[in-house]
Amino acid sequence: KSPALMRPEETIEAPTMGQRITCLSNTVSTGGELLRFSFWMRGDASPPPLHVHPRQQESIEVVGGSVLSISGGVRRVLGPGGTISTPPGEPHTVGPAGEDAVEMIVEFRPALGFEHFMERTFALDRAGHLNAKGRGNPLRLATARPHEAEFFVPRVPIGLQRAILRALDRLGRWLPDARG
Secondary structure, three states, rough: OOOOOOOOEEEEOOOOOOEEEEEOOOOOOOOOOOEEEEEEOOOOOOOOOOOOOOOOEEEEEEOOEEHHHHOOOOOEEEEEOEEEEOOOOEEEEEEEEEOOOOEEEEEEEEEOOOHHHHHHHHHHHHHOOOOOOOOOHHHHHEEEEEEEHEEEEEOOOHHHHHHHHHHHHHHHOOOOOOOO
């Protein structure tokens, strides 16, 4: 059973990972075309791993702090007002460039399953199942459905990742408290 999607202006937190998201436009309000949210990261937070979205464009605008962006193999440090748009299939990540917290406006086009993925991952963090780098039991992590969010690692065939993650998701649902 999937949880209800975030409502605009709703905020969710992942205290262990040091992240907070406030929904600005959810999947429902945009007919699936866009997911837009404010993304805050603590200064010592680990960036998400380098990843690709095969069918989504991800754009960020820095609101506060200094953000390290890696996109298409290019490292950039962006300050407030700085933007970057990563086309589908290009490996990328963002995170704090220094010790201070950062805030960004993030957009995914189309939204696909990214909203559910964020909610489930943050719920796993709040339940104590993830470490500061967002890592934990692979079966439990697969229940966040990164394959539906199109959140994949680069250089591993997408079809293979999709198949493995679907299988792990099915197995992970048998874990205690995985159905929440």
